[in-house]
Amino acid sequence: MSGRPLRRMMVCAGPATLSIALVWGAVPGILLALQIQRTVGEGAKVGSLALVTTVGAIVAMVAQPVAGAVSDRTRTRFGRRAPWIAAGALTGGTALVAMAFMSSVPAILAAWCFVQLGYNFAMAPLSAVMPDRVPVARRGQYSAVLGLSSMCGSLFGQILGSVLEARITLAYVLLAAFSAVATAVFVTLNPDRSSRGLPQEPFRAREFLRGLLPNPRKHPDFFWVFVGRLCTFQSYFLVIGYKLYILQDYIGLGDGAIGKVPALAVAGVAGILPATLICGPLSDRLGRRKPFVVASASLIGCAMLVPPAAPTLTGMLVMAFLVGAGFGCFQGVDTALISQVLPSHESFARDLGVINIAAALPQALAPAVAAAVVLGLGYQALFPAAAIFGVLGAIAVLRVRSVR
Numbered sequence: 583m584s585g586r587p588l589r590r591m592m593v594c595a596g597p598a599t600l601s602i603a604l605v606w607g608a609v610p611g612i613l614l615a616l617q618i619q620r621t622v623g624e625g626a627k628v629g630s631l632a633l634v635t636t637v638g639a640i641v642a643m644v645a646q647p648v649a650g651a652v653s654d655r656t657r658t659r660f661g662r663r664a665p666w667i668a669a670g671a672l673t674g675g676t677a678l679v680a681m682a683f684m685s686s687v688p689a690i691l692a693a694w695c696f697v698q699l700g701y702n703f704a705m706a707p708l709s710a711v712m713p714d715r716v717p718v719a720r721r722g723q724y725s726a727v728l729g730l731s732s733m734c735g736s737l738f739g740q741i742l743g744s745v746l747e748a749r750i751t752l753a754y755v756l757l758a759a760f761s762a763v764a765t766a767v768f769v770t771l772n773p774d775r776s777s778r779g780l781p782q783e784p785f786r787a788r789e790f791l792r793g794l795l796p797n798p799r800k801h802p803d804f805f806w807v808f809v810g811r812l813c814t815f816q817s818y819f820l821v822i823g824y825k826l827y828i829l830q831d832y833i834g835l836g837d838g839a840i841g842k843v844p845a846l847a848v849a850g851v852a853g854i855l856p857a858t859l860i861c862g863p864l865s866d867r868l869g870r871r872k873p874f875v876v877a878s879a880s881l882i883g884c885a886m887l888v889p890p891a892a893p894t895l896t897g898m899l900v901m902a903f904l905v906g907a908g909f910g911c912f913q914g915v916d917t918a919l920i921s922q923v924l925p926s927h928e929s930f931a932r933d934l935g936v937i938n939i940a941a942a943l944p945q946a947l948a949p950a951v952a953a954a955v956v957l958g959l960g961y962q963a964l965f966p967a968a969a970i971f972g973v974l975g976a977i978a979v980l981r982v983r984s985v986r
Contacts, residue, residue: 587772588720591711592727594768598708599731600738601764602671602701605678605757607739610635612843613750614694615826616743622687628827632953634691635823639949642698643942649706650935655782661774663707663714663931670707671765674700675758682751702942704765709938710931713921715774719866721918726862729913733854733906737847740825744843796936803923804933806981811920811940813975814879814912818905819948820968821886824956825898832961833895842895846902853906862914870986871919874911876976881908883972890965908972922985 618634619627649666656662677696684690709728716724739757746753796805821828825846829839861874885904889897924933955963 603735612743670704857910
């Protein structure tokens with residue numbers, strides 16, 4: 583694919599990715615946190631949020647490779663990806679709207695699991711479109727579009743969540759509607775070829791289960807990219823997942839914290855925009871991926887040390903800007919790097935689902951780890967731990983050999 587069809591697909595992929603990223607930005611750290619806080623009160627909010635987000639992230643972690651494998655084996659006249667992109671977004675959106683009417687932690691937990699299931703069934707095949715249809719020489723640009731959309735969606739989701747914090751139902755409805763429309767536009771304007779004539783190997787459960795984790799002996803580069811992504815996302819979610827509570831309790835803003843979340847988002851966007859727009863295309867021009875990913879993971883880790891040195895709103899804003907710049911570069915190039923180390927051409931979506939475990943697993947681990955650290959050592963201990971994970975992510979990517 584090249585020329586106008588590729589440009590059209592990039593234009594449509596942005597809003598589709600943005601629409602799902604808005605959910606991840608607005609719900610777990612803002613709207614869900616507030617919904618749980620209003621349901622259980624101040625005393626139980628940290629543990630309850632950790633429970634809901636941890637279980638939901640486990641569902642996401644399992645759903646990604648399963649959705650990818652199902653997508654790889656789908657044979658329809660609409661192709662392998664489109665049916666699941668549309669159906670997943672519709673399912674996730676429906677569950678999100680239903681969650682607005684839940685008034686107990688178990689009910690919220692059940693609804694959130696279906697939100698995770700639906701949207702991850704959309705994201706796995708949506709991610710596979712790049713290795714399916716985008717030339718290697720243009721993947722840095724396409725990766726930059728996805729990275730920019732993902733990060734801006736996450737940050738604008740925080741703004742949306744804070745603006746509509748008193749109208750959670752409306753926020754959930756808007757998020758669900760936008761994701762349904764954006765994904766429908768993507769699959770309609772960028773039709774894939776029929777997959778009915780593609781060969782299909784018999785399903786082997788043992789082989790599928792073996793493929794759920796990277797094999798460091800058979801595919802070492804894929805393994806190290808997985809580890810690098812895992813550590814970098816762990817660094818990010820240890821702190822970002824608790825940003826509202828950090829502002830309330832560690833920075834000391836109390837009830838005024840919700841009004842400062844948009845400022846953090848704006849600072850993050852200020853870092854993301856130039857980093858993503860520059861790093862993705864520049865990596866294509868230079869033919870280099872690793873230096874960008876290593877530098878960005880290192881920057882994220884170092885940025886986590888700013889709030890302990892300056893436990894003020896200004897310190898949090900500086901951290902948000904630096905993390906935004908690091909994550910913008912990371913998201914703008916890392917996806918292109920991943921696409922060049924995938925183990926098999928026959929299982930792009932499954933393998934991308936596996937690599938996305940590295941993004942989902944930290945979401946499962948971070949709330950539990952963060953809650954234990956906060957309850958045992960206080961919020962200030964989160965930041966050094968996050969910094970260590972960022973540096974470990976950079977070290978892991980240095981081990982990649984097949985891509986410069």
